[in-house]
Each structure stands twice: as structure tokens, then as C-alpha cells.
Amino acid sequence: MSHIKIELRKEDVDFIKGVCATFNNDPQELINVLHTCQEHFGYLPAEVQEVVSDGLNMPVAKIYGVVTFYSFFTMTPKGKHPISICLGTACYVRGAEKVLDEFKKELGIQVGESTKDNKFSLSSLRCVGACGLAPVVLVGDKTYGRVAPDDVKNILKEYEN
Amino acid sequence: METIKLTIDNKEIDVPKGTTIYKAAKELGIDIPTLCYMELHDMNIENKPAGCRICVAEVSGRRTLAPTCSTKCEPGMVVKTHTPRVLNARRTVMEFILSDHPKDCLVCSKSGTCELQAMAHRLGIKDIPGAEYAAVSTYRKDTSPSIIRDLDKCIMCRRCEMMCNEVQTVGAISAVNRGFMATVAPAFEQNLEYSTCTYCGQCVSVCPTGALTEVNHVPQVLRALVDPTKTVVVQTAPAVRAALGEEFGLAPGTLVTGKMTAALRALGFDYVFDTDFAADLTIMEEGTELLDRLSRHLKGDKTAKMPILTSCCPGWVNFFEEYFPDLKDVPSTAKSPQQMFGAIAKTYFADKIGINRKDMVVVSIMPCLAKKYECQRNEFSVDGNPDVDFSISTRELASFIKQANIDLNTLHDEDFDAPLGESTGAGVIFGTTGGVIEAACRTAYELYTGKKLKRLEFTELRGMEGVRSATIDFDGLPLNIGIAHGLGNARKLLDDVRAGKSQFHAIEVMACPGGCIGGGGQPLHHGNSEIIMARAAAIYTEDRKKPLRKSHENPFIIKLYNEFLGKPGSEKAHHLLHTHYFDKKKKIIIKK
């Protein structure tokens, strides 16, 4: 059988086990555990889910079922500067799609992908609750409001170095 | 009990509080259609995700249609199950489901037994509007040693998920993804092979569509049969004869041992043998092991592990290798009857008829899908030549017989061939839960006490309860027996063993609810326990009809030991009839 395992470092395993322990190894705390792990690793690769499965003593299939259910969890690493375009209704009617198209064009990637140098990744999300600023773009933790397609180049320029 | 009066389709009915509309309607003879609902009576488990929405009905005072499978009756409720609104909704929802389903009915392995197909027919679906541009959710196909997954055909009834997680507690599969792409799959949507799947096949046996089916080995068997250089030997498991008739329109519980034998011969098998023979052999080995461990245990030998666990069920073996690898020294080392048969056939019997094992093909007819995997395990082959070449299920055999233009119902009964076709009643009852341990008791008692059993039938070991226990008096020695069928029940007993709390001397475990008669390769019973019970009754009938009912009295077994193996537990017996187990837990599972 072709089982290829990507090794987690021991401290990574210990970290995950520790997280499980802080939540009493209770399977009902799965989502909290996953949040903490994603915050730490940036994403939730299969290996991490395996260790969580061990820590919480629950089938890894169930964990994968949960990870794939919630859009907040991701199994692919994000770019150094993750870009999220809000496609909530308020942003949509104010032209968020055109902004998204501009990002796609500028970066040459589709939603859910990262640039080759792993600098940027592109995702869309539903309403960050800043509808007053529609259309809204998030780059990392920074929020850009009232973004027009013409602004895209300048936004990307900020992260050139 | 508090009852509730309500009206369904203008008929009044009183039902106990808590009854669902679906069941109340059934009482009235109203058969509301459903795709996802399934009741497992004995296990007290109902699969009612209320996801298919086919069983909806109009209920007074409700804004929307109610799923009758999961809506409880209330006093004065007025239910209508076939108004235009209901029928239109049912049809439209069915069209939705079909629109996301491959249209390859003609060549689907479930064709004819597919519940979706039957429902489309029943609801009078003639057209799937918009099919020309409708996207269809598609997934990677997966073939494991036992089971084929074609999730394009999954309708999210969640029955397999329920079987795997709640009944079997295997947890190999779960609902994954969301929305249109939601389906049921192993972790990371990997192949089953890389999951914790035990190949018990219970998922297959409840799948309403062609999403989960068994790997079909009939073509390989057919090729072997027409190969003039091959001697093809077939063995049939005890549970098969109690269920095969169902595929030919016979009532559940109709024994077709003789007809089955005739059919196999008609198919061209050179020797038609019986796994029951190997079951008797298993008893000899396992019984000896039990007595050996027991006597050491009674003498205070700490290395004698108690309780002894049966090991004839490959799904069960897979289960403890995955979940209880720390206990892998506890089960009996005796191989399963299928593998004992193969080992003897390709040595003792091959010698007898003077052929090389490479020129012999051993085929097993099994009620089981895990047997397909078991016969492929490395340790069960010699120089790459497996002891058992192919294992086909009861369902596959039925299909094979039909393809060969054989009308099972008109065949005259025939007998198995000698010597590997001769068996006792003890071998037969292997097919039902409690049977292995009962057969073992019949032999162990007499060997241990040196006395003849007055009463052969240990009825205290029989029944359909998930976990049973009984104490058998071994002439002053109370022997505590535990029985579990269904892996979820097995887990309970195993947890006790692991915790050192188990009081049992011996435990029988069968992976499938009901034992082999409820196996994953049997004709689909859709959770209907009456079918399982009828099969069990047939098994016990066959036992009663046998002139010999104790394994150690089987003259051919005696002869086998005399001529070939020496005595039970001998070195040769160990070499051929025993095995060892692996820790499978550590396997991990990332395929890049």
C-alpha cells in the first residue's frame, strides 16, 4: 500500500496533542481544537487532522467531514498575504465582482489558488459586516473599503516587498 | 400506554405516543415511499436523516410538508399522503435526485435491485427536465479488495454512514463536503483501502443505489472454470444456503443446500465442497486452543490470556487489528474456516488427487465481503499462490447462476463431494450469531469432561440480542461465554477486556448483525429482522437434520488428522491452520 506520510515535527505533534488536552480531549470541542490548530499552522493538512483524531479519540473521517463542512477551515496553505474579496450582497451590488476579476487578472490566479511565489492567495468570503465600506477587500488583517477595480494595482503594490 | 388518535387519508387510527406518521400509516396499510429511511428493528436503530424528502405528506396546521419518517403523530392530526401537492412535490424532488444521478441504469450493477430505480418507476418519472445542462456531482471512483465506491450514484441517504459509525463504530466513512458536493467518504476522500474500513460490507448491504457494491469476481471464476489446466474447487459457507433462495423468489429461510450444490456442479466446478467441513476443523483447533489456555489459566499461568476470542470472522479480525492492536495476542490464532479450507485443499487434497497447488483454483462462496480481502492477505498464500483464489458473495453466485441459464428452482438436490464436503451440524451453525461458540462448546465439553453431552442445543447461546452472555456448566466448571454480533457490540466487550474487567472465558464475535446470515454479501434484507430470523431458523433446521452434530465426530475430520495433521494443535496443524495478527493502527494515510 502506498502510504506516504508527511512527517510532522515532534513539536508539532506535541502542540496538537497539547491543544487537544487543553480541551479535555473532548470530541465535542473539535471545532475549537481545529480553530486553534489552523491559527497555528495556517491550514489543516491531513497530518494535523490525523493527530487531532488521535488526541480526541474520534475517527479521522469525522474530522475531515467537519473540516470540509466549514468554509473557514482550509486544507491548503494560504499565501503570505491572503487576499479575500467580500462577495456579500452589499459588496456585490456595489461591484465587488469586478474588483475580484481585477485581482484575478493582476495575480493570474483563480479563487482558491496561490501565486507561484506563494506571496498572495485569493479567496472570496461572505460579508465581513463592513457593508458601509462596500466593496470590501481584506489583505491579511487589513481591511480596504470602497475598493474600485482601479485601486487593485495600488493595493498589491503595498505588498511588493 | 398513552395513545393518540389521528386521521391519515381519511382513516382514523390510534397509535402509541411517539409513533411517527410513517409507522402509523404503515399500520393502516398505507405504504409511504421513502429513500433514506431505514429501520434496524433489533438494534433499535433507525436511520432517519429526513434527507430524501420523498416521504413527505400534508399535515394539518403545518406550513410546509412534513417528512413522515420523523414527524411524530399528534392528537387530532389530519394527514394526507397523496394530494396533488404531495404528489407533485414527491415527483419534483425525485426529479432533482435523478438529475444528479448517472443515467446508466442498464449497465449498473444495482440494476434490478436498485431502490432508486424502483422509486422512479413507482413515482412515474418519465423525464428529467433540464438534464441537458444540469451539472452532476462527480467523484473519484474507488475499488478496494472488497468494495467498489461509485459516489456519483450516492443519494446521501446516509445509511452507510449510520452503519459504519453507529452500528459498527468503525468510523471509516463520514459525510464530507457541503451542499451539492456533499457525499459520504473516507477521510481525505482517500480510497477505502487507506481507511479504517474492515470490509464488513454492511454499508454495501444497505446502500439503496449502485454507489456501494462488491467487487465482482465472477469473471475470474468463469475464466478458471473454462481453463482445462485448472482443477476448480468450490466451498460454500453455511450462511449461503439459508439465503441464496431469496434471489430466486423463494421465501426467506428456505434451505437450498441441495439445489445450490447441483447448481455449482452445473456451473462446472470440479469439486463441490463445503466450508462447513473446515468449520468442523476450526472447532478442533480453536476448541483445543481454548482448552489449553483454559487449563493453563486455571493453573494460574499468567501468560495464558483470557478470554479467548473467536477469529473466524475477517471483518472482526480487521477491526481488532485496527482498533485493539494491543490485544492482538488475545484472539484465537485459528484461521477462519475459509482459509483452513484453502490450506487443506491445496495441500492434503491436492496431494490426494495428485495435482500441483498451482493448478488448483479454490473458490469460496461467502455471505461476506471481507472474505474477498481475507483471501488476498499475504500470509494466506504460498509463493504468491493464494490458498483461496477467489471469494464471491451469495449475490454474485445468484447472478452467476442466472447468467448460466440455470433455473435453481427446478434443480434436483445433490450432495457435496467427499472428503471436504462432509460436515456436522456444528459446522452449519457457524452461519449465525452464537453458532461458533455453541459448536465449540459441543466439542470442548466432551473433550474436557470426557462425558457425552446430554443436550446438544445450547439455546442459552442463541438469540438476536447484540450482546449476550451465558454460563455453561462444564461438569462443575462454570464457563462464562460472551457473544457479540455487530462491531459496535464487539467494541463494548473489547473495551472491558482492555480494561481488565472482562469476566468471560470465551467470546464469540461476528462483525455483521445476526452473524454471517446478515453478512454484507447476502441478498439485501434492508434491515428487515424477520428475514434474518428466518435465515437463522433455517440454519438451526439444517443442524437438526444432520446425523452428526459435533465436529469431533466428523469421520473425515478424524481421518484428516490421522492421515495428515496428526492431532489438533500439532506443528503441522499450526503451520497450516493458524495465523497471527498485525498492528494496523499505525498506518497513515496520506497519498500525495
Next chain:
Amino acid sequence: MSKINSIADLKKKRDELQGGLGSRVNDTSNAVHVKVAMATCGIASGAKNVMEFFSEQLERRNIAAVVTQTGCMGYCYAEPTIEVKLPGQDPVVFGFVDLKRADQIIEKYVKTGELVDGIIPVNYQTIDLNV
């Protein structure tokens, strides 16, 4: 912080505090009060910088003032928004407050009472729970 152990404690605490918070409303002190709407919208539009600016500059320009954060005032279209209350006067809400306008507000409104552009007329009534 010490625990509030009874309803009487709570009442006492409230009475004490109302002196403090009330001063922002009821003109018991001579300080200028600036509240910056620091909800997500506000922060995203630069309210943090605005708040820092007021804290720093009011001090630097020797104006007795209290600068605090508060939640969303509801004028999302005009973020960042701030409320300025001069002693003895009704509070005034300013919208679209960038640093330039913030400077204007200090120089004109705070120092001289002269209004500047960007005033948002408050158009709601808030209930008072003191019954």
C-alpha cells in the same frame, strides 16, 4: 477590581460612576470629550489613527480632553465618525474624519466653537433606562 456583592453595592457603584460618565454628558467638568466610533467599519476606515491623533494632539495642544472609544454610531457610510462634546454644549457628530479634518476639528471647533464641514445630524432618540 472588587466584586459587587449585592444589589446595594451595584447601586452605589452606579451612582459613583454616573458622576464620572455623566460628566461627559452633564457638563460637570471642563474637559472636551471626544468619542471615536471604533467598530469594524470605523477601524477599517482608519478610526484607530484618528483616535491616536486626537489623544496625542489634544494633549500636545494643551487642551483638557478625554478621548475614548465607543461602538458603532450607525453612520457606516461616513466612517470614521467621532462625537465631540464641548463643555456645556450638545455633542456634535462629525463624519468622514480623516487626519486633516481631525486637525480642523481641533483647531476650529474645539478651540473656537466654529463648526466645520462634515457634521452629521443625529437623527435618533435613545431610551434612558433610568426609570
Next chain:
Amino acid sequence: MSKYSTHLLVCGGTSCHSSESDAIVCNLRDELEAKGLMDSVQVILTGCFGFCEKGPIVKVMPDNTVYVQVKPEDAQAIVEEHIIKGRKVTRLLLKDPVSKEPVSDPNKMDFFKKQLRIVLRNCGFINPENIDEYIAREGYKALGKVLTEMTSEQVIKEVKDSGQRGRGGAGFSTGLKWELARKNQSDEKYVVCNADEGDPGAFMDRSVLEGDPHSVLEAMVICGYSIGASNGLIYIRAEYPLAIERLKIAIKQAREYGLLGKNILGTGFNFDITLRYGAGAFVCGEETALIHSMEGLRGEPTVKPPFPAESGYRNHPTNVNNVETFAAIPAIILKGAKWFSSIGTGKSKGTKVFALAGKINNVGLIEVPMGTTLREVIFEIGGGIRNGKKFKGIQTGGPSGGCLSEKHLDIPIDFDNLIAAGSIMGSGAMIILDEDDCMVSMAKFFLQFTVEESCGKCAPCRIGNKRLHELLGQICEGKGSIEDLDRLRNMSVVIKDTALCGLGQTSPNPVLSMMDNYYDEYVAHVKDKKCPAGQCKSLMEYVVNPENCVGCTACARVCPVNAISGERKEVHHIDPSICIKCGACMEKCKFDAIFIR
């Protein structure tokens, strides 16, 4: 002190701006200069006053006179009459709609007081990170009252009598819900605050949690006391980091004061609150799904009954309310059921917070009494439509809601009226659409959302919504037929009728309401293959107007697919079979010779 004795505030909201408020400011300043009053009277532009239907507005301070529908030429009258002579310019005053008498004092003009802040009473007023400011605003007084003066039955009666209905969407009576949870005996019960605000365009819960977190905590303790629970959980979106942060601070401070934890206010009552995070699933707003999510499972809903009040979190009786519902509770306790129920309409009491977004000038958060009309919300509080465009519709209740049109503008907003009109209250998102929005595309957009957010458990939602979305796509591409409109309706009706949970049962609402209110537009798409709003690319045709075309070839050169042909100095032609509708030619043409048909 100010050198000015008088201020003239001129409404400079976007809507009034277009109606010449700049000119008004100029004229006023000219007049003042001419009269030498520049040093004592200041003219400034302000943000929107609301009430844009009567704009532009000029307000004279300090005497609070408001002039409406002011024209630039009125500047003279205002300065000469009002400033110099101290007489009000009667013709510019608003006429009372009933008495037809002119009114000048805005305090008597109820349009300025359309908003009543109960839920938002502290938002934008107190520092949310300081519990003292909350206490100074009578915070935790309601809790004190409840714990020392009221039995749990009395609290529930008060809440029931107030007539408050859940603000999360379904509008179930809060008091009744509490009563059900109270009646179910169990040694463990839970109070859950649903803060998984997933409705795109709604941000009231976020604002309350960011602006006044203690109001929610206080209400949860009150609820716990009423139903006999000592555990509270807040299920909050992970996408709201600031709200989470402020809640954490609030919980910490409340614990330090002993307002959470053991023996609250010395009464022997124990209650504590912990946070649970959502992970980006809209369906988790549905309470059974939410509970499953808190239990570490996929957020799939289950059939009700059993309701959470019987068997909820960890199979214990659980009461779930949303943020806005909780935030009003302390006010109801302190001011009484009678007061609360005096606000609002027959069956919908109190106020409702709405998030205004879309093509409206004053995007923002407002709180109005139930019964306020859509017109008041859009044109008086919201400042009307952006860029002077024409109002086309308003989507209430998010993707689960419906789109109401011009003819619904005067209905008083409450739970029942919105349902009757074919929409829902939902969480209170209001997205305003203008003439440029295509109602087929909008329906498709909302369906896209539901398709992505469907949990996949039940067939009508999992597959049916996908099919609706596809069919709308076909229509947008001009591949629809008039029969498809019937199919669209039938599919929608069946999905509503058969889906498992609220998400599926409401997901076709946008389609149904848009088909009801904009049927012609749907017909135009399938019959004439035209998109009246000019949004559907496939239905657009770029055409050269031969009268304007000078044959400069600029368009042909810019066309990326060589769809334009024509000799120099001759009329050009666009081949619609090649054209990809990128619009580059139209942008390039200096002679307005290219238009969309």
C-alpha cells in the same frame, strides 16, 4: 468661544448634493457677505439629515429652524428674513401632513426622530471595553431587579407580555420560548446566544457585540435565571475578531465584578458564559445546526421537534436567542412590558435594527419602531438612492428574504406584513437596488449564496437550489423559454415546501418574490432575449449608430476579438456572433456612436 452667533447648516448628503446644495451654500455666503454678516454667521455643509424627499434642507442654529426643499435662490430670503429680521420663512417650512400647518422646530418633526434606539441604546455612547460605563448607564440593574425582586415566572411573564419576538429571523415569541425551556425538567440547561450572523448585508449583531457586549451578557444571565440554567454559550462567527475580543473583555470584567460566576450579586444564583466559535457556515444560524456545531459536528440541521427547548446542547434543554433579542431584554425588564409593547404594531412589538446597504446613500445601522414604512427607512433615514438613480427594489431578510418593489414602499414593516408581501424580516438586512440591477441576475446571485451554503443534507436544498441557480443562469444567457418560468416557479414552490430547515425553505424566496414583482423583466429575458437593466452580458448587443460613426477605426483597433469591421471613413459594423461584450469599443469611441441594445 465661537465668533459666530448663528450657524446655517446645509444638508450636504449625497442625495441633496445633486440637488444643488453647493449652490445654496454659495448663495448663502454671497448674501451674508453682501450684508456684512460673514463674521457672525457661519455656513457649513453637513452630512445627510435624512428626509431626502424634502431635501435639500437648511437648518438654522441655535434656534433649530428647519427649511425644506430649499432652492439656491431662496438664500436671499433666508438671510434677509430669518437672519436679519428674525422672521421665519414660512413657505420653506415643512407642512404638517395632517393640519397642513407649517412646522419649524425639528423636535416636533417626527421624521427626525424616526429612529428609536433600544437595542442600540449604548452603541456609540459607551466604551464597550469598560464595564463601568455600562453600569453607569443602568447596566446590570435589570439583572439585579430580576434576581432580587422577581420570580422566574414573573420574568418570563414580563418578557411574554412585552410581545417581543425573536430577532433572528423566525419571529417566535421570546417569552414563550423561555417558558418552554423552563418547563422541561433537567439538572442541566443551557442558554445559547446565536451570534453567527451570516446573512450577507447584516451587521447588527456585530455592532451590538462590538458596541455594547454587556447588554447581551446581562440578558443571558437573566434568561438563565428564568429557565433554570447556569451555563451560557455564545456561538459567534470566527470572522468577527473584534466582537470576540470585546466579548472576552466583557466576560472577564463581569466575572471580576461577580456579575458572572458563582453567587451573583450575593443572591446565590450561579451563571457563567463561554464562547464557541463558528467556522463559516450560514446554516449554523439555524438553531439545531448551531447546536450540532457547538457539539463539534457538521452543522447539519435536524428535524424539529424535538425543539432545543426539549433536547438541545448535549441533549439538555437549551434556549437559543440571537444577539439583538437578548440586547433588548434589560430594557424590557427595567421599563416594563407595557412600555415595550406600546411601541410597534399589532403583533410585532418594539423596535428592529436594520442594516441598510446597497444602492442607498446612508449605508448604516438604524433602529426604528416596528411599523415604520419602507419609504421612511429608505428615503427619510437612508437618504434615498445613490447617484440620483431610481429606486427599483429592496431585498429584506437577506438571501432568505424577498425583494419588494415600489408598490410595497408604504407598508409598515413588521413580521407579518413582510411575510404577506412575500418577503421576511429575517435578521434585518436591507439591500437597496436601483434601476441598474437586473432582477434575474439578483435572484441568481442569491441562489448562488444558498447553493454554496446548503449543508447538503436534504435533496431539495442540495440539488433543487442548484437546479434553480442553473435555470436562472440559462435565462440570463438568453437560453430560457417561457415554459421555464413555470418550471422555475414549480421548483421554487416544491423546495419551499419540502426542504428540511429554514435555509432551504426560504432559499427560493428571492426567485418567487422577484418573479411576482418583476415578472415583465423575466419575460423580457426569455421572450425578447433582452435584459432591461443591461446587466446580462449575453443579452446585450453592442451596436454602431450609423449617424454618429465617422469611421475613425478606433473601435476596430481596440476590439480584442476583431469583431468590428468597416473601411476608414465608413460606418463600422460589430459582428454580434464574434463580440464578447467587453465594452472596450464603446469606451474608446469619441463620437458616442456605439451603444448597447
